[in-house]
Amino acid sequence: MTTRPSKELEVFDNPQPSREYTIRMNIPEFTCLCPKTGQPDFANLTLEYIPDQLCVELKSLKLYMWSYRDEGAFHEAVTNTILEDLVAATSPKFMRLTAEFWVRGGIDTTVIAEHRAPGWRAPEPVELP
Amino acid sequence: MTTRPSKELEVFDNPQPSREYTIRMNIPEFTCLCPKTGQPDFANLTLEYIPDQLCVELKSLKLYMWSYRDEGAFHEAVTNTILEDLVAATSPKFMRLTAEFWVRGGIDTTVIAEHRAPGWRAPEPVELP
Amino acid sequence: MTTRPSKELEVFDNPQPSREYTIRMNIPEFTCLCPKTGQPDFANLTLEYIPDQLCVELKSLKLYMWSYRDEGAFHEAVTNTILEDLVAATSPKFMRLTAEFWVRGGIDTTVIAEHRAPGWRAPEPVELP
Amino acid sequence: MTTRPSKELEVFDNPQPSREYTIRMNIPEFTCLCPKTGQPDFANLTLEYIPDQLCVELKSLKLYMWSYRDEGAFHEAVTNTILEDLVAATSPKFMRLTAEFWVRGGIDTTVIAEHRAPGWRAPEPVELP
Amino acid sequence: MTTRPSKELEVFDNPQPSREYTIRMNIPEFTCLCPKTGQPDFANLTLEYIPDQLCVELKSLKLYMWSYRDEGAFHEAVTNTILEDLVAATSPKFMRLTAEFWVRGGIDTTVIAEHRAPGWRAPEPVELP
Amino acid sequence: MTTRPSKELEVFDNPQPSREYTIRMNIPEFTCLCPKTGQPDFANLTLEYIPDQLCVELKSLKLYMWSYRDEGAFHEAVTNTILEDLVAATSPKFMRLTAEFWVRGGIDTTVIAEHRAPGWRAPEPVELP
Amino acid sequence: MTTRPSKELEVFDNPQPSREYTIRMNIPEFTCLCPKTGQPDFANLTLEYIPDQLCVELKSLKLYMWSYRDEGAFHEAVTNTILEDLVAATSPKFMRLTAEFWVRGGIDTTVIAEHRAPGWRAPEPVELP
Amino acid sequence: MTTRPSKELEVFDNPQPSREYTIRMNIPEFTCLCPKTGQPDFANLTLEYIPDQLCVELKSLKLYMWSYRDEGAFHEAVTNTILEDLVAATSPKFMRLTAEFWVRGGIDTTVIAEHRAPGWRAPEPVELP
Amino acid sequence: MTTRPSKELEVFDNPQPSREYTIRMNIPEFTCLCPKTGQPDFANLTLEYIPDQLCVELKSLKLYMWSYRDEGAFHEAVTNTILEDLVAATSPKFMRLTAEFWVRGGIDTTVIAEHRAPGWRAPEPVELP
Amino acid sequence: MTTRPSKELEVFDNPQPSREYTIRMNIPEFTCLCPKTGQPDFANLTLEYIPDQLCVELKSLKLYMWSYRDEGAFHEAVTNTILEDLVAATSPKFMRLTAEFWVRGGIDTTVIAEHRAPGWRAPEPVELP
Secondary structure, eight states: OOOSOOSOOOEEEOSOTTSOOEEEEEEEEEEEEOTTTOOEEEEEEEEEEEOSSEEEOHHHHHHHHHTTTTSBOOHHHHHHHHHHHHHHHHOOSEEEEEEEEOOBTTBEEEEEEEEEOTTOOOOOOOOOO | OOOSOOSOOOEEEOSOTTSOOEEEEEEEEEEEEOTTTOOEEEEEEEEEEEOSSEEEOHHHHHHHHHTTTTSBOOHHHHHHHHHHHHHHHHOOSEEEEEEEEOOBTTBEEEEEEEEEOTTOOOOOOOOOO | OOOSOOSOOOEEEOSOTTSOOEEEEEEEEEEEEOTTTOOEEEEEEEEEEEOSSEEEOHHHHHHHHHTTTTSBOOHHHHHHHHHHHHHHHHOOSEEEEEEEEOOBTTBEEEEEEEEEOTTOOOOOOOOOO | OOOSOOSOOOEEEOSOTTSOOEEEEEEEEEEEEOTTTOOEEEEEEEEEEEOSSEEEOHHHHHHHHHTTTTSBOOHHHHHHHHHHHHHHHHOOSEEEEEEEEOOBTTBEEEEEEEEEOTTOOOOOOOOOO | OOOSOOSOOOEEEOSOTTSOOEEEEEEEEEEEEOTTTOOEEEEEEEEEEEOSSEEEOHHHHHHHHHTTTTOBOOHHHHHHHHHHHHHHHHOOSEEEEEEEEOOBTTBEEEEEEEEEOTTOOOOOOOOOO | OOOSOOSOOOEEEOSOTTSOOEEEEEEEEEEEEOTTTOOEEEEEEEEEEEOSSEEEOHHHHHHHHHTTTTSBOOHHHHHHHHHHHHHHHHOOSEEEEEEEEOOBTTBEEEEEEEEEOTTOOOOOOOOOO | OOOSOOSOOOEEEOSOTTSOOOEEEEEEEEEEEOTTTOOEEEEEEEEEEEOSSEEEOHHHHHHHHHTTTTOBOOHHHHHHHHHHHHHHHHOOSEEEEEEEEOOBTTBEEEEEEEEEOTTOOOOOOOOOO | OOOSOOSOOOEEEOSOTTSOOEEEEEEEEEEEEOTTTOOEEEEEEEEEEEOSSEEEOHHHHHHHHHTTTTSBOOHHHHHHHHHHHHHHHHOOSEEEEEEEEOOBTTBEEEEEEEEEOTTOOOOOOOOOO | OOOSOOSOOOEEEOSOTTSOOEEEEEEEEEEEEOTTTOOEEEEEEEEEEEOSSEEEOHHHHHHHHHTTTTSBOOHHHHHHHHHHHHHHHHOOSEEEEEEEEOOBTTBOOEEEEEEEOTTOOOOOOOOOO | OOOSOOSOOOEEEOSOTTSOOOEEEEEEEEEEEOTTTOOEEEEEEEEEEEOSSEEEOHHHHHHHHHTTTTSBOOHHHHHHHHHHHHHHHHOOSEEEEEEEEOOBTTBOOEEEEEEEOTTOOOOOOOOOO
């Protein structure tokens, strides 16, 4: 099993595709470079999704995140790119990526992007007492 | 009374099947093995359900959870498998399993899966002042 | 006035039966025995109800709770039994019993059961600024 | 101005009867006697109301509460009686009394009673960003 | 620029009358006199409004609040009077005044009054993820 | 790359215009001058928006905020002006600016202004369990 | 066993007089009368002591506190009187009484009085890792 | 009993002069005028003392604080003056006055002054487990 | 009275030089320029001192802080300079300045500097129960 | 590098043996078996030490902890054994192991053991202002 940074996202078959369930991953160790100054940027990413036929494999996700370490990336662009790559790899019913970037120039930025499969509707939530 | 790990889930007759009520169990001591590396994984499980004719017996639930101690199990799969086993054993009206796995590769994962009996609808909640 | 444990629930006439109002009682000192091992179990009970013609008397409620001290009782069963006894004694418009049992076998259990009088509907709540 | 306990509730003209507004009073120093044992009971009262033509005067409210100091009173009854006296004195559009009694016999009790003027409906709340 | 207490509320043209926006002012230093005993009362005021053509000027608001320092004022009346003066001066689309008075006679009182311009409806709020 | 205060807001093409996503920026270092007294004012700004074709560039936003350092500006006006400049530069689908100004004259003020593109409606939020 | 208010403090033999240990009692339901106005005062009392040969009996302590319900008492005096009565009844090695009175005239008062037996020295506290 | 502001501090005999005990009073409703601008200032005062032969009477303390309502007073001076007046009236063994003034000119100020009777030494504190 | 930024620190005679007391001022609105980039820096300052013969006047302190608004200043240097200026102006017995600067380059810096008059010793603190 | 459970603790040379510094490791995933019942136990371990010539290697520490997964171990014994193994491997100046075991039989247990090298004295702590 490789342990090099890689843009390759491995997937595996959703073990229970007949049920809509939620997977939530917190990825606090994301770092990339500022495309303007070349200095490091840091972010806390939160990935939430309802899989369809495929799930993203945890280790390849780690290596994928690692692959941004030496790349320049604007906040808004990299959040959308990561979401798109994850959507392309897994075709989920719903996916949301929240990227909380650390303060730069006295300003801190959060970008939140979602994908909804065409025609998909969120199930009505059940609130137990 | 046996105290060996076991996949056998014992049930008992719901003492009050004519009423919809909630049972919530917190199971903080779940551990299994990573199927890729063989290393231990840990999770905090929360089980919530509205029983129909059967309830799951507490001690057999503990032994059932123990049975994963030496098994390899992916996060998404084991959450769904446990839910399915519990649904198969008790045929509840509603059941939700939340599995919060500890950080691996700098990423922590939560999987939340639900079962709803066909045709069942959640009762309208009563909010008292 | 007796001070022995007793299954007898005393009631008194609702002093204001023409108004729907809420009575909430917190009963943190409930203890019974595990029917399998005979060891003590502990729970925090919360009783909430809207009375109709009768209210439950506080001291008899205390003695009633005391009566479980030397009885074996499963979590799910005892919660429903207490609710039923209280419903039988007071015929309330609405009653909810929440029983939070302490950890046993590494698992802690909460059982929440409700009674709604046939045809009764919860009044629309008023939210003041 | 008298400073003796008194059941007399003084009122004054609502200074702005054309507007629906909220008056909320916290009364943490309520004490009465247990009608069974004669021992002191204590409660924290919260009064919330939307006045119509009359408001309750603060000092007379204090003396009114004081008047229960030497009276025996059940939790449920005294809460409803106070609400009724306040409704009789002020004929409000809406009034809610919450009485949180201190622990007795290991059980603490809260009673919440409301009055709504016939035909009155709560205004839709405005939530500002 | 005068710095004397004054009932005169200065206003200025709303710099952006074509947009509904919220102005929220916290005024923790309000004091007046009890009209019965002549003793000082204290309150924390919160003013929230959606202006129409006019905004209230900050310094004149401070001097206006100061003008109550030597005036007797009942809790309910002064809250409504201040709201009315502010409404008369600025004709806002919506205005809410919350006055939290300090404890007197063991009771603390909060008065909350609102003005809504005839025909005005609150805009539907936007909740971003 | 210039580092002088500037009213010029640079923008860049929204990297993902086909998706509605949220950008939230916290700008705690805003300062301007009081137009009446010439003394410094301070505020914490929060900018939230859903971009259409354009995003605001982070560094130019910092320089834009810096440009108010030596300008006189009323609380209500400067909040609306900044929102308008940002709307003019980026034509977003939705934009909200919250400006929390520090206490002046014993009163602290928050101004919250929103822009909604004509015909735009907020998407229904998805709540995952 | 009587249940009338009483100034009689019952004691019992310290079951372990050869050891210095701490007894801490919280008494939140103390009420007496203001000796100037006759109006009720309220306090939360905390009693802490290291017994010598005698301990104070719980129920008699409750009845003792009740005995102040109809007595006029200044804050400073009643705190010292209660301490003295408890010292006279139990001759403790150390005793501290903390009385937190509710706000009166916009001022709230706490009185803290201690007794140390002649020649007694507090044991050096042990800090465990 | 007068209820006018007054610089006269009434005292009463310490009910227990043979014991060193603490009296702590919180006085959140202090207000005076700025001697430069004539505008109101506000402070939260905390008075802590160990009395010798005399205690300060609560109501006269309230009227004394009230007497500053229309007086100009610098923060540092008024704190010391109040302490001196209280020391002159009661000759305590120890007295500390903490005055937390509200923000003025973007700066908030706290002044803390102490008096120790000549030759007095604080008793060694007792820490109970 | 001038309201222009000024390096002139006004002082006034300590109203009680025979007593050692503490003055603590929180100054959250400090801003200067980075001497390398010319960009704004921000800090929260806390000044604590025991005056000897002189106190610093509040308004001149505000104008003094304002005087740094257009000056370049390194974090460590400006903290020490301000302390020195305040020491030179007031010759206090003790003075401590804490400057908490906002994050720059992903690092936030706090500088804490003290002055002690030659031969001065801090008084032993009194801890009341 | 092996990834099997192992009792072998690897070490590496302390990179700065001339300085006393602290290493603190939190190990929340410890599990072993109860030697009486064979059922799983769980604990959170905290290791703190001041190294002398050697440091413990992180991965071997993980594998060492893993080695207890299938071993029976009493709480008190296993805490001391782990401390001894770590002391034997690294000969530290100071080492403390805190083991917080999860509730068993309604009781949760924490065991804290320390090692101090002969003649070693902890440096006096420096408290900065």
